[in-house]
Amino acid sequence: MTVNQPEPIPEKGFAIKDCALTAIATGRRAQNLRELRHILQEIHPGSIYYHFWGGLLRPRYYDREYKNDFANWAATSLHHQTLAERLSVIDPNDYADIERLREELLDTIDDVLDATEQVPWAVADEQFHFMRSQIVVFSTHHLVAEPEQLKEVVPAMTISSVFYHFIDARSRTDAHVDDFRAWLGGMSPRYDDLCERLAQVDPYFESLPRLREQLSELFNDYFGGGAS
Amino acid sequence: MRSMLEAYAEVAGADVIDQLHQLAEPLRGKRVVHVNSTRIGGGVAEILNKLVPALEELGIESIWEVLTGESDFYQCTKGFHNAIQGTAADIPPALLRVYEETNAENAERLRPVLAEADIVLIHDPQPAALLRHIPERRGKWIWRCHIDASRPYRPVWRYLRKFVSEYDASIFSLAAFAQPLPHNVYIIPPSIDPLTEKNMDLPEEEIAAVRERFGIDPDRPMILQVSRFDRFKDPLGVIAAYREARKFVPNLQLVLAGGGATDDPEGDVVLTEVQQAAAGDANIKVLLLPADAHRTINALQRAADIVLQKSLKEGFGLTVTEAMWKGKPVIGGNTGGIRLQLVNHETGFLVNTPEGAAMRIRYLLFHQKQRLKMGRNAREFVRENFLVTRHMREYLTLILTLIHGGEERIVLG
Numbered sequence: 001m002t003v004n005q006p007e008p009i010p011e012k013g014f015a016i017k018d019c020a021l022t023a024i025a026t027g028r029r030a031q032n033l034r035e036l037r038h039i040l041q042e043i044h045p046g047s048i049y050y051h052f053w054g055g056l057l058r059p060r061y062y063d064r065e066y067k068n069d070f071a072n073w074a075a076t077s078l079h080h081q082t083l084a085e086r087l088s089v090i091d092p093n094d095y096a097d098i099e100r101l102r103e104e105l106l107d108t109i110d111d112v113l114d115a116t117e118q119v120p121w122a123v124a125d126e127q128f129h130f131m132r133s134q135i136v137v138f139s140t141h142h143l144v145a146e147p148e149q150l151k152e153v154v155p156a157m158t159i160s161s162v163f164y165h166f167i168d169a170r171s172r173t174d175a176h177v178d179d180f181r182a183w184l185g186g187m188s189p190r191y192d193d194l195c196e197r198l199a200q201v202d203p204y205f206e207s208l209p210r211l212r213e214q215l216s217e218l219f220n221d222y223f224g225g226g227a228s
Numbered sequence: 229m230r231s232m233l234e235a236y237a238e239v240a241g242a243d244v245i246d247q248l249h250q251l252a253e254p255l256r257g258k259r260v261v262h263v264n265s266t267r268i269g270g271g272v273a274e275i276l277n278k279l280v281p282a283l284e285e286l287g288i289e290s291i292w293e294v295l296t297g298e299s300d301f302y303q304c305t306k307g308f309h310n311a312i313q314g315t316a317a318d319i320p321p322a323l324l325r326v327y328e329e330t331n332a333e334n335a336e337r338l339r340p341v342l343a344e345a346d347i348v349l350i351h352d353p354q355p356a357a358l359l360r361h362i363p364e365r366r367g368k369w370i371w372r373c374h375i376d377a378s379r380p381y382r383p384v385w386r387y388l389r390k391f392v393s394e395y396d397a398s399i400f401s402l403a404a405f406a407q408p409l410p411h412n413v414y415i416i417p418p419s420i421d422p423l424t425e426k427n428m429d430l431p432e433e434e435i436a437a438v439r440e441r442f443g444i445d446p447d448r449p450m451i452l453q454v455s456r457f458d459r460f461k462d463p464l465g466v467i468a469a470y471r472e473a474r475k476f477v478p479n480l481q482l483v484l485a486g487g488g489a490t491d492d493p494e495g496d497v498v499l500t501e502v503q504q505a506a507a508g509d510a511n512i513k514v515l516l517l518p519a520d521a522h523r524t525i526n527a528l529q530r531a532a533d534i535v536l537q538k539s540l541k542e543g544f545g546l547t548v549t550e551a552m553w554k555g556k557p558v559i560g561g562n563t564g565g566i567r568l569q570l571v572n573h574e575t576g577f578l579v580n581t582p583e584g585a586a587m588r589i590r591y592l593l594f595h596q597k598q599r600l601k602m603g604r605n606a607r608e609f610v611r612e613n614f615l616v617t618r619h620m621r622e623y624l625t626l627i628l629t630l631i632h633g634g635e636e637r638i639v640l641g
Contacts, residue, residue, distance in 0.1 A: 017641075018247070022625050023415040025400070027408030046636060125378070125564070129403035131415070136625050138247045139641025158243070172637075 014144040014183045016153065019164040021057050021133040023050075028130040032121040033078060036070070036128055037109045045098035046132040049171070052092045052101070054133050056208050057163055067205060068092075069128075070105065077122035083112045091204050093170075135168065147184055147191060151223045155216040159208035166211060167203050178203070180215075194222050232278070233285050239422045240617040248617065250640040251624035252286035259289040259367075260627065261341055263358065264351035265305065267294050271418065271546070272351050272374055278421055278616055279623065286624075291345075293338055295355045297330040308353040311384035312377045319384060328357055335361030347627050356391045368396040368630040374418075376405045376543040376564075396630055401544050402565055414626055417568065418544045419619035420553060420610070425522040427553055430530060438527035442513050448479040449593050452532035454525055454551075457486045457499040460541040462561065465582045467505045467512065469538065472586030474511075477593050485515040485528055529554045533599065534592050538585050542566050549614045552576070552606035557599055559588045569614070575606035 026047055030036035040048075051069035066072040066088040075084035086108050095101040113119065122128070140161065144153050157165075165179040173182045181198050184191040201214055237245040260283060264272050276292055283290035304323035311317060335342070335358050342348055342358065346367040350356055352374055359369050371392045377385070377400065385407065392398060392409060399414045400406035406413050420427055439446050451470065455461040463484055470482040484502060499516070506512040517524055529535060535551035537560045544565035551558050552569070558576035560566040572578045577588040592599040628638060 018243070020247070020621060020625070022622055023403070025403050025406045025413040025415055027406070027413060125404065127404070129406075131403060133636075134625070134629060135637050136251070136621075136628075137637070137639040137641075138250050140243065141246075141641070 012145070014150075014179070016140045016142040016144065016157065016161060017164050018138045018140050018158055018161045019168065020136050020138070020160060021050075021054055022136065023054070023131050023133055026130040026132055030128040030130075031124075032119050033074075033080070033083070033109060033113060034119050036073075037106060037113065039130055040102065040105055040109070043130050044132055045102070047130045048098050048102055048105070050131050050133045053167060054131070056167065057160060073122070073128045074120075077126035077128070078120040080112070080120045083109070083120070086112070091202075093202070093204055137164065147187070147194075148223045150180070151216070151219040154212065154219050157212060159212060162208050162212045162215070166201075166215065170203075197222065231285055232281055235423055236617050240611065240615050244617045244621070248282075248286060248620055248624065251621060251628060252283075252288055253640070254632065255624070255628060256287040257289070258346040258627075258631065259291065259344065260347045260349065261291045261293060261345040262349045262351065263293045263295060263338070263342075263355045265295045265297075265302075265354035267292070274421070274424070275419075275616070275619065276351075279620060282620055291341060293341060295330070295334050296337075297334075297354075298326070300326040301330040305354045308384060308388060309375060311381040312353065312373075312375055312388070314379045314381060316381045319387075324387065331355065331357035332361050334358060346631060349623075350395070353388055356388060359394055360391065370626065370630070371395040371398040373398060373400050373405070376401075377407050378405050380407065397626065399626070402568065404564070405543065414622070416619065416622045416626075417565075417614065418546060419614050419616045420546060420549050421616045422553065426526055427550055428526070430523070430527055434523070435527045435530050438524055439531050442483070442515060442528075444481060444483065444513065444531060446531075448481055449477060449533045450481040450483060450531060451534045451536060451589060452483045452485065452528055453536040453538065454485045454529065454547045455537065455539070457495050457502055459494070459498055460539055462538045462540050463498065463502045464505055465540075465585070466536055466538050467502070468582035469536070469585035469589060470512065472583060473589040473593075476590050480589075480593070481511045481513070483513045483515060483528060483532070485517055485525060487517065487519055526554075529556060532556060534559060534589060536585060537561065537566060538579065538582070539563055539566065545569065549610055553610045555603040555607045557592055557602035557606060559585050559592075571605075571609060575602055575609050
C-alpha cells in the first residue's frame with residue numbers, strides 16, 4: 001500500500017486499476033451566492049476538484065444537465081439560470097491548475113453579483129455543502145500486454161476504472177494526460193495518431209458510461225479497422 | 229458452507245469483494261472495537277450484525293461491545309436523540325450526571341479492550357463520553373452519528389460536542405446531516421443488506437400468500453407506501469394522490485403499511501386520521517404490522533406495481549432503497565436524502581404535491597414498458613451505490629486512512 005505517492009505505470013503492460021472516492025465534509029456551507037463566493041475564495045483546492053469531477057462518480061444516472069456542482073446548485077437551489085449556464089460551460093481542462101479554475105469561478109460569480117440587485121438565496125435545507133474526497137485505488141489483477149487488447153478490455157472496464165485512467169490520470173501524470181496516452185506515447189511513435197485521437201476525447205462533458213463507449217469505439221475503430 | 233462474503237459476491241459482484249480484501253490486507257491483525265447501546269433492533273445493530281463477522285472474515289479482529297445502563301441513562305440518551313434531530317427540550321442536570329457516570333462505569337468495564345484497540349468505532353451519542361475515560365488509548369477513535377444532526381437543539385448539541393470533538397474523525401450519513409467538527413468528517417450514506425429477510429428474494433407463492441392474506445387482488449394494479457404513521461411521511465397526501473389517480477385508473481388499489489406501537493404520541497392520532505380518510509373504500513388497505521414483519525413488507529414491496537415514499541421531510545429513507553432493490557420505480561417526496569436515493573425520471577419520480585404523485589402514478593401505470601425499465605434501472609442503481617458492501621468498503625477506507633495516515637490518495641494491490 002502506498003499513500004500520497006505517484007503510481008508507477010508498469011514498463012511492461014498496462015495495469016488496469018479501479019478506484020472509489022470517499023467523501024469528506026469540509027464543514028463549510030453556503031446559503032447564498034455571496035457566501036458561496038466567499039468560501040470558494042479560500043476553500044481547499046481539493047474541494048473545487050471534487051465539485052467539478054467527483055460528481056461523475058457519485059450516485060447518479062447518465063448525463064448531468066449541469067456539468068459541475070456549482071452550476072447545478074445555481075440552477076436547482078438559487079434558481080438563477082444565467083449563472084447556472086455560465087458556470088456549467090466552464091471546462092476545467094481549459095485551466096492549467098485549480099487556482100486558475102478558482103479565479104474563473106470567482107470572476108463568473110462576481111459578474112452575476114455585480115449585475116444583480118438581490119443576492120440569490122437558497123431555501124434553508126438547500127445549502128451548498130463544500131466537500132472534498134479521498135481516492136482509493138484498487139488493483140483489478142488485469143494486465144494489458146499489447147495495445148491491441150484495449151479494444152476488448154475498455155468496453156469491459158467499470159466506470160470507476162474509466163474515471164481512474166482517463167480523468168484522475170490527468171492530475172497525477174507528469175504530462176497531465178490520461179493513462180492510455182501515457183502508456184502508448186512511451187512505447188512507439190506508431191501510436192502517435194492514436195494518442196492524438198485520444199486527446200480529442202473530452203473527458204468532462206460526457207457521463208462516464210458515454211465516455212467508456214466513446215473510448216471503446218475509438219480503440220475498436222483504430223485496432224479493429226486494421227490501422228495498426 | 230458458503231461464507232458471508234461469498235454470498236455477497238453473488239449479489240454485488242466478485243470485484244467488489246476483491247476490493248474489500250485489498251483494503252483489508254494492510255489491516256490484517258489489527259483490532260477494531262465497535263460500541264453501541266443495543267445488540268438487537270434498530271439500524272445500527274443491523275449493520276453491526278453484518279459488519280463485525282465480515283471484518284473477521286477479512287482477517288481483521290472485530291469486537292462488538294454494548295453499553296449497559298439503567299433507565300435514567302436511556303431516558304437521557306433518548307433526549308439526546310430527539311435534541312440532535314431538532315426537538316427543543318433541555319435535559320435535566322441530574323440525567324446528564326447519570327449519562328456521564330454510566331459512561332465512566334462502562335469505560336472501567338471495557339478499559340482493557342478499548343485501550344488496546346487499533347480502532348474504536350463509537351455509534352451514536354450513548355457511548356460518546358467513553359473516550360474521555362480512556363486517556364491511555366493507543367488507537368484511533370471514530371464517532372459515527374447515524375441520525376440527522378442538521379439542525380440540532382443547540383444547548384444539547386453544545387454539551388455533546390465537547391465529547392465528540394475529541395475524536396480523531398466522525399462519520400455522518402449525508403453532508404446535510406453533519407455538524408462542523410475539528411477533525412475530518414466523513415460522509416458515508418446508509419445501505420441495505422440484500423441478504424436479510426427484508427430484501428432477500430422470495431418465492432412467488434409467498435408473495436401470493438401475502439396478497440391473499442390482505443385481500444389484494446393480483447389482477448389489479450397496486451401502489452404501496454411503507455412507513456410509520458407520521459405527518460412527515462404524508463400518508464394523507466398518498467390517499468389524496470390515490471383518489472386523484474383512481475379517476476383515471478378505476479381499479480387501482482392502495483396499501484399503506486406501517487409499524488404499530490410507537491413511542492411517538494402523535495402516531496396514533498395520525499393513524500386515526502388515515503383510517504378515517506380510508507374509511508368506506510375497500511380498495512385502500514391500512515396495515516398495522518409488527519416491527520419484525522420484514523418478510524411481509526418484503527412481499528408487499530414485491531407485489532406492488534409502484535412504491536411511494538411521499539415524505540414531506542426525510543433523512544435517508546431506507547424504504548426507498550429497499551423498494552428500488554426489488555425492481556420497483558419509486559415516487560418519492562422531493563426532499564432530503566430521497567433526492568440522493570432516487571434519480572428523477574430514471575429510477576422513479578420526485579414529486580412535491582399529491583397532484584404530482586397522482587400524475588406520475590397514472591404515467592407509470594399507463595406506460596408499462598417505461599415502468600419496468602425504471603424498475604430495472606432502480607435495482608442496478610442500488611446495486612452500484614447502496615448495498616452494504618459499499619458501506620463496508622467506506623468503513624475500511626476510513627480505518628486504513630486513520631491507521632496509516634495520508635489524506636487524498638491510497639493505492640492498494
